[in-house]
Structures are given as C-alpha cells and as structure tokens.
Amino acid sequence: MKLTGAQILFQGMVEEGVEVIFGIPGGSVIPLYDTLPQYPQLRHVLVRHEQGAAHAADGYARATGKVGICLATSGPGATNLVTGLANAFLDSVPMVAITGQVASSFIGKDAFQETDTTGITLPITKHNYLVLDVNHLAGIIKQSFHLARTGRPGPVLIDIPRNIFLEHAEFSYPDQVDLPGYKPILQGHPAQIKKAAKLINEAERPVIIAGRGTIIAQAGAELKYLAETTQTPVVTTLLGIGCFPEHHVLSYGMAGMHGMAYANLAIDKADLIIAVGMRFDDRLTGRISGFAPHARVVHIDIDPAEIGKNVHVDVPIVGDVKMVLQELNKLINSTQRLKWIEQLESWRKEHPSLEIRDSDGLLPQYVVRQIYEATQGDAIIATGVGQHQMWAAQHFYYDKPNSFISSGGLGAMGFGLPAAMGAKIGQPDTTVWCIDGDGGFQMTIQELATIVQENAAVKIAILNNGYLGMVRQWQELFYKRHYVATPISCPDFVKIAEGYCIPGLKITNKKDVIPAIKQAMDHQGPFLIDFMVEPEENVYPMVPPGAGLAELLEQPRKKAKAITDSNKLPVSNI
Amino acid sequence: MAATKHILLALVEDKPGVLNRMASVFRRRGFNIQSVNVLETIETEDSERPGLTRVAIVVAGSASMVGPVRKQLEKIVDVVKVSDISTRDEV
Numbered sequence: 001m002k003l004t005g006a007q008i009l010f011q012g013m014v015e016e017g018v019e020v021i022f023g024i025p026g027g028s029v030i031p032l033y034d035t036l037p038q039y040p041q042l043r044h045v046l047v048r049h050e051q052g053a054a055h056a057a058d059g060y061a062r063a064t065g066k067v068g069i070c071l072a073t074s075g076p077g078a079t080n081l082v083t084g085l086a087n088a089f090l091d092s093v094p095m096v097a098i099t100g101q102v103a104s105s106f107i108g109k110d111a112f113q114e115t116d117t118t119g120i121t122l123p124i125t126k127h128n129y130l131v132l133d134v135n136h137l138a139g140i141i142k143q144s145f146h147l148a149r150t151g152r153p154g155p156v157l158i159d160i161p162r163n164i165f166l167e168h169a170e171f172s173y174p175d176q177v178d179l180p181g182y183k184p185i186l187q188g189h190p191a192q193i194k195k196a197a198k199l200i201n202e203a204e205r206p207v208i209i210a211g212r213g214t215i216i217a218q219a220g221a222e223l224k225y226l227a228e229t230t231q232t233p234v235v236t237t238l239l240g241i242g243c244f245p246e247h248h249v250l251s252y253g254m255a256g257m258h259g260m261a262y263a264n265l266a267i268d269k270a271d272l273i274i275a276v277g278m279r280f281d282d283r284l285t286g287r288i289s290g291f292a293p294h295a296r297v298v299h300i301d302i303d304p305a306e307i308g309k310n311v312h313v314d315v316p317i318v319g320d321v322k323m324v325l326q327e328l329n330k331l332i333n334s335t336q337r338l339k340w341i342e343q344l345e346s347w348r349k350e351h352p353s354l355e356i357r358d359s360d361g362l363l364p365q366y367v368v369r370q371i372y373e374a375t376q377g378d379a380i381i382a383t384g385v386g387q388h389q390m391w392a393a394q395h396f397y398y399d400k401p402n403s404f405i406s407s408g409g410l411g412a413m414g415f416g417l418p419a420a421m422g423a424k425i426g427q428p429d430t431t432v433w434c435i436d437g438d439g440g441f442q443m444t445i446q447e448l449a450t451i452v453q454e455n456a457a458v459k460i461a462i463l464n465n466g467y468l469g470m471v472r473q474w475q476e477l478f479y480k481r482h483y484v485a486t487p488i489s490c491p492d493f494v495k496i497a498e499g500y501c502i503p504g505l506k507i508t509n510k511k512d513v514i515p516a517i518k519q520a521m522d523h524q525g526p527f528l529i530d531f532m533v534e535p536e537e538n539v540y541p542m543v544p545p546g547a548g549l550a551e552l553l554e555q556p557r558k559k560a561k562a563i564t565d566s567n568k569l570p571v572s573n574i
Numbered sequence: 575m576a577a578t579k580h581i582l583l584a585l586v587e588d589k590p591g592v593l594n595r596m597a598s599v600f601r602r603r604g605f606n607i608q609s610v611n612v613l614e615t616i617e618t619e620d621s622e623r624p625g626l627t628r629v630a631i632v633v634a635g636s637a638s639m640v641g642p643v644r645k646q647l648e649k650i651v652d653v654v655k656v657s658d659i660s661t662r663d664e665v
Contacts, residue, residue, distance in 0.1 A: 118591065123598055127651040130591075147651060180626075181587060181654040305645040 001172075005134045006035035006165040009098065010042060012141035015173045018069055020045060020060060020425055022053040026073020027113055028100030031165040045425060045454055048446035050077050052418040054084020055444070058093050059382055059419030062405045064426040065218075067094045067148050074100045075113030078159070079120065083412055085155045086124040090409025091239060092212060094153035096144050097125075101161040104132060117159045126154030134167040139174055146177045151184030152303040153216060184302060188319035188327060196274075196298040196315045197331035203272035205294075205340045206232045209255060209284070212239035212408070213277020213301055213321050215401040220244065222325035223276060229329070231337040233344055235263040237278050238393055239408040245399040252344060253353070255549070256284040258390040261351035261541045264549035266344055270295045277301060277321040280310040281409065290548025300324050353541050354394060357555060362510050364388060364463040364533040368395040371433055371461060374517045379431040380405060380423045384416035384440030387469035390539040392435040414443030417460070421447055424456040431459065431521070438464040438490045438530075448500040451526050459520045460528040462493055465535045473538045477553075478545070497528040504528035579608070580640045581632050581660040587652040588615045588627045595650045599643055600633065608632040626654065 003011060009032065013021070022045045025033045036044060047053040050072040057068030068088075072081050078099040088095045102111040118128045127147050129140045137160070144156040200206060214223055220243055227234045227250050234244045235255040244251055255263035264286075267273065273295045278284070280299075285291040288310060296314040299307055300321055307316040317324050356365045368391050371379075377397050382405040383389040389406055398404050405423055407415035420434035441462050451458055472486040497504035505516045507529055520527035540555040586592045593612070600607050613628040633640065640658060647656045 119594070122591075122595060123602065179651060182651045303649070305642065305649050307645075309642055 001170070002168045003171040004035065004165065005137055005160065005167055005169070006032045007038065008134070008137045008169065008171050009141065009160070009165070010035060010039045011171060012138055012173060013069065014039060014041060016067065016141070016145045018067070019043060021069045021071050022047050022056040022060070022422065023071030024050055024053060024073070024077060026077045026100065028074040028102055028162040029071065029165070031162065032071075032100065035165070045450065047418065047450050049444065050080030051083050051414065052444055052447045052450065054081045054095070054097065055087065055412075055415050055418035056422035056425070056447070057095050057097075058084060058088045058091075058415075059405050059422030060426040061088075061093050061095055061422075062402055062419075063380055063423035063430075065402070066426070067096055067145055068422065069096050069098070071098045072100070073113065074102055074117070075115050078115055078117040082120065082124065083410070083414075085121055085157065087407050087410040087412045087415060088155040089124045089126065091407065092153050092216060093155065094148040095155040096148050097155055097157040099157060099159045101130070101159045103163040104161045105163075107161065117157070121157050124155075125157045128157040128159065130159045131161065131164050134164050134169040137164065137169065138171060142174045143177050143179060146179075147182065151182070185304070185318045186302075186320040186323055188300070188317040188324035190327070192315055192317045193324065193327045194331060196317060197328055199272055199296060199298060199315060200230055200232070200274065201333045201335070204337070205270045206230065206272040206274060207266045207270040208232050208234045208274045208276060209237065209267070209278055210234055210240045210243050210276045211237040211278025212243070214240060214243040215277075217277060217302075217321035218401070219277070219322035219325050220401055222322055222329060224248070225329050226274075226325055226332065230332050230335045231341065232274065233266055233341065235259070235266065237281065237284050237408075238406065240278060241393060241404040242398040242401045246397045247399055252348070254393055257286070257543045258394065258539050258541065259543075260353040261552055261554060262344055262347035262353065264541070264543065264552055265347050265351070267292050267295075268548070268550040269343075273297045275299045275301075276325070279303075279306045282310070285311065286543045286549040286551075287546055290551075351541075351554060353554070355555070356395070359534070360510065361534045362508065362513070362531060364391050364465070364531070364537055365395045366510065367461060367463060367513055367531050367533065368392050368435065370513050370517055371435070372396040374514070374521055375431055375433070377403075379403070379433055380420075380427060382406070382416055382420035382423055382432065382434050384436040385411045385413045386437045386440060387465070387473065387537075387539050388435055388437040388463040391463065413437075413440035416440060417444050417458070418447045420458045420460075421451050421454070421456050424458050425454065432457075434458050434460045436460065436462055437469060438462055438466065438493075439468045439488050441493070442490060445496065448497065448502060452500050452502060455525060457525050460526070462528070462530045463533050464490065464493070464530050465533050465537065466490070467535060470539070472536070476536070476538070477542075493528060493530040502526045502528055504530065506530045506532065508532045577634045577636055579632060579634055579660060580658055581630060582640070582644060582647065582656055583659045584629045584631070584647060584656045585654040586627055586629055587654065588625045589652055592650075592652045593629065595652065596629065596631070596647055599646050599650075600631075603639070603643065605633050605635060605643070608634060
C-alpha cells in the first residue's frame with residue numbers, strides 16, 4: 001500500500017497507540033496538517049506556543065506513562081520546542097517531537113524558516129533524525145518510539161522536510177527495530193546483586209534514596225518490599241516523590257536542598273546508601289565531598305553513564321530497577337533496626353520540617369496544605385519552578401507515583417500550566433492542580449486559551465508574592481538582601497482569567513482559603529485562584545549552596561539558624 | 575590527577591552526523607581533541623543497512639575525566655562500542 005509521508009507518520013503514530021498530539025501548524029507542516037483529518041483517532045491540541053506543546057506532551061507523558069507527542073513547524077517552531085525538549089531530556093520523559101523542515105532541496109541554504117534543528121537539539125534529545133528519504137520514514141518512527149520509551153526514557157526528535165510529507169512510499173510498519181548501538185541492560189549482574197544484598201544485610205544504618213527511575217520502572221511494590229523487609233527508611237529525590245507512599249511509616253520524605261531535615265540527617269549518618277533509579281543530582285547531594293560521609297553506596301540505575309558520575313559507588317548495578325529489585329529482594333534478610341528507626345524518629349521530632357509557623361498572614365505553605373486537605377491527596381499536582389514548587393513538594397503528601405509533576409533537572413519556569421494541561425488531558429478523571437508562582441505563570445500564561453479551547457478543567461493556584469521568590473530568597477540569605485531584579489509586577493490574574501472566560505478569585509485572607517479551594521473544586525471547568533501570600537516567606541529547610549546535607553538552615557523563629565556552624569561556605573554551583 | 579594521552583576506539587554506524595554527536599561530548603566538557611581518525615567502513619551483509627566504521631580519537635585527560643566521557647560516548651545511539659585502548663598493554 002502506497003502512502004504519503006504525512007500518512008505514514010500518522011499511521012505510525014496510530015500503530016504506536018498515540019491518542020493526543022500537542023502542536024501548532026506552520027508553513028512546512030501544512031501538508032501534514034492537511035492529512036490530519038484522515039486520522040480522527042488522533043486528537044490534536046492546538047497550543048499557543050511551541051514551548052507549551054513540549055511541556056504539555058511532557059505532563060501528558062508523566063501522568064499517563066505513555067509517549068507524549070509534540071509537533072511544530074520548522075525554524076521558530078522548532079527552536080521554541082528547545083526548552084521543553086531539554087526539560088524532558090533531563091527528567092527522562094518519553095517524548096517524540098515532530099518538526100517540519102524546509103524542503104530537502106533548500107536545506108543548508110538559509111531558506112525561510114530554516115534552522116539546523118537536529119544540530120540544535122542534538123545534546124538535548126536522546127536521539128534525533130533528519131528524514132531525507134520517505135522510504136526510511138516508517139522505520140525511523142518505529143525506532144523513535146522504541147528509543148523514547150525503553151531503557152532510560154527521553155525525547156526523540158524527527159525532523160521532516162516538507163517534500164517528504166508529500167512523497168509516496170510503500171508502507172509496512174516494521175515490528176522490530178535494528179539498533180546495534182542501543183541495547184539497554186535490563187537484568188542486573190547477579191554477582192553485583194549478591195554483593196548489594198550482603199551490604200544491606202550487614203548494614204546498621206541503611207537509607208534508601210529512591211528517584212524517578214523507580215516510578216518509570218513501576219517498581220513501587222518491589223521498593224516497598226525491600227524497605228519493609230529490611231526496615232530501611234526511604235527518602236526520595238524531588239522527582240522520586242510518590243514512588244513510595246509518603247504516609248508510610250518508613251517514609252522520611254524528600255531529601256536534598258529543600259528536603260526534610262531528618263531525611264538529610266539520615267543520609268549524613270547512614271552507613272549504607274541504597275540509591276534506586278536516581279542520579280545524585282547536586283540539588284540532592286549538597287556539597288559532594290560532604291555527602292553521606294560514613295556510607296558505602298549501592299547504586300541501581302539503568303543508565304551506565306550515571307554510575308560513578310557524581311558519587312563514588314561501591315556496588316554499581318546497571319539494570320531495570322524493577323528487575324534488579326526483584327532479584328535483590330530474594331537475597332535480603334528480614335531485619336529489625338529499632339535503634340536506627342528510633343534515631344530517625346527523634347530527628348523527626350527535633351526537626352519538624354513540615355511545621356507551618358504560627359501566623360495570621362496568608363502563608364503559601366498553608367495554601368498547599370489546604371489543597372491537600374481538600375483533595376485528600378487524590379490529585380495530580382503540576383508545578384513551575386521556584387519557591388512554590390518546593391512548598392508543593394513539601395506540604396502536600398504524595399502516596400501515588402506520577403502524582404507530582406515538576407521540572408526537576410532543567411528547573412524550567414513556565415512548566416506548570418502547560419504540564420498541568422497535558423496531565424489533565426491524559427487523565428481527565430483525575431483532579432489536576434497547577435500550583436505556580438506569579439513569575440513563572442507569566443511565562444506560559446497564554447496556554448490559558450488552550451485550556452479553555454480544550455475544556456481541560458485544570459485548577460490553578462498562584463502563590464503570588466510579588467517576587468521571583470526563590471532568587472529573592474537567595475538574595476536575602478546570601479547577597480545581603482540585595483533585591484536586584486526580583487520584585488516583579490503582575491497583571492490582575494483574576495481579570496486575565498476572566499478575559500479567557502475562566503472564573504477566578506483573589507484571596508488575601510487566611511480565612512478565605514478553604515472556601516476558595518472548595519469553590520474551585522466544585523466548579524466544572526478550569527478555575528484560577530490568585531493567593532496573595534506573605535511576600536518574604538522563605539523555603540525551609542534549606543541546605544545552602546556549597547554546604548553539606550547536615551549543614552542545613554531550618555525555619556527560623558526570627559532569624560535563620562544553622563544546625564551546625566557553616567558560615568564559611570565554599571563556592572558552588574549556583 | 576595527571577593528564578595522560580588516551581586513545582578511544584569507537585565502533586560506530588556509518589551515518590551522517592555520528593562524528594558530530596561524538597565531538598559534542600568532548601566539546602561540552604571542554605576537551606581538546608588531539609586527533610581523529612575515521613577508518614574504512616566495514617560493509618554489512620545486508621546492503622540496506624549502513625556499514626560500521628571505526629573512529630579513533632586521541633585526547634589528553636585524567637582517567638577520572640576520560641572514563642565518564644567514554645560512557646557518554648557509548649550512550650550515543652549510533653555508537654556501538656567504545657574502548658579506551660591506551661590502558662591496554664602494548665602488544
């Protein structure tokens with residue numbers, strides 16, 4: 001059967017189970033869009049900016065576990081995808097991005113809307129393709145989906161010149177891929193697993209640090225078995241949130257720069273770190289030379305390049321987290337660790353990181369907690385990046401994987417709204433809240449129009465403090481309150497929402513928070529609440545840049561007080 | 575750690591852009607490549623499939639720097655295998 005390139009692309013998507021495409025048309029993809037109505041099973045979501053398309057595909061992928069699809073035209077369409085691709089790359093999100101390209105005969109001639117898209121996206125995609133022969137297209141689509149969703153997932157980009165959409169080729173969708181250079185290791189090495197089990201069985205103060213790899217591998221049950229059998233406390237990375245129920249007695253929450261004090265102290269005093277599906281990001285480890293100084297390290301990850309990259313590892317196990325844990329769980333002994341757990345519990349009491357300070361003011365932490373109470377945790381929370389992101393990570397309790405959707409590795413402000421939209425489109429029956437800051441919300445605010453057009457009932461909570469809050473916090477703590485370029489004005493968000501036909505409320509008093517959240521939840525469609533929170537509230541605990549995990553600042557009564565004296569902080573990655 | 579000469583020998587798919595992908599891994603870390611040699615293509619039996627090529631890259635760096643680079647090179651989909659042959663005994 002002969003099909004056009006455009007038909008082959010959509011037929012391939014259908015074969016791969018694609019249901020939603022986030023995109024915007026433009027010159028070089030007009031022939032592609034012309035073909036789209038032939039495939040009514042593919043829902044097209046018309047975003048307002050390509051960055052929104054990529055972030056929405058990302059949020060969709062995280063909420064559903066499926067491959068997210070974004071589509072853009074050549075030139076500016078493709079360059080606008082860049083932030084979203086980098087975001088998906090750093091957070092290992094399965095995505096296939098389609099970009100149109102100028103016709104083959106114009107490539108390399110600086111034609112109208114030509115950019116070297118594969119060149120630009122080379123370091124921020126798992127792989128990318130420039131299609132120069134329509135006969136190769138079906139195979140490339142097959143490979144792209146395979147690469148995006150297997151091994152360590154990531155974004156794959158296919159750049160397709162305009163003429164390829166129009167040319168014909170015999171279509172048969174391959175059922176196999178042939179990639180000699182791509183063979184993800186799934187089974188962990190038995191000898192290494194044995195060594196790890198021995199360390200776990202002999203450890204006195206073990207800690208599990210679980211990351212997003214645990215969620216990707218759907219290894220929650222295996223992780224729980226490991227933790228419960230060996231009575232090992234579990235802390236998570238930011239993106240690991242939800243892989244282990246936060247209400248579990250062995251859960252000690254998120255660790256790292258704004259992690260729980262007790263989680264960080266546990267890592268600091270541990271004699272064994274069992275790192276599961278994570279990559280020792282600097283926001284997790286703090287000063288690397290001070291990371292887990294008493295511990296040996298077992299590192300389980302599917303990406304061999306992550307092993308030993310940041311932290312010295314005693315027992316590396318490359319493999320699929322689920323498969324490795326299944327094997328490991330056969331070798332572990334049932335253990336009691338009363339003394340160690342008691343120690344952690346006393347830290348939990350001495351350092352109540354989730355205590356919200358007494359205040360008549362409208363505290364952002366209080367707002368997040370009330371969203372938790374209203375939803376009883378049965379919701380997806382998507383965030384932007386900054387203070388609100390950390391409060392959303394801290395003060396909401398996540399018991400399910402994929403319930404916290406956030407830009408971790410890239411730290412891309414503007415992620416919140418489009419990601420929430422993608423999540424809601426992927427999980428229409430789940431309550432989705434976008435918790436965002438007033439700064440980041442203005443970066444992708446235009447997706448309000450998409451939310452309305454697609455009737456995606458996203459609930460939006462803006463924690464509005466009139467600052468680029470996280471930078472302001474750093475300026476306060478480390479730059480002598482030198483607030484340069486952080487006070488930020490914003491429009492009347494309720495009026496903006498009204499302009500998009502989204503009802504909204506502006507909340508300035510604590511007593512109005514609960515009724516406002518209820519009103520938002522009771523409303524059928526999207527709803528926006530602009531919470532005017534304490535302008536100079538800080539995120540605590542905080543491990544200052546360059547400090548070790550135990551040298552953390554806690555919520556001050558009046559002034560920030562360090563647990564240990566750490567006035568002389570070395571220069572670090574800012 | 576002392577910078578020593580490392581010879582990385584890679585087996586790669588003979589496709590456009592592979593050298594760019596490999597060079598990018600070095601560029602990102604500020605490595606100066608001392609020399610690159612692309613050897614002759616080994617044709618595959620299936621004429622539809624691209625052949626394989628060997629690429630030899632010489633860089634100066636400590637083992638702790640070159641090690642991770644080798645692993646990141648192996649992550650490239652078009653790269654089949656990379657060995658650091660400078661650590662082998664002289665034949």
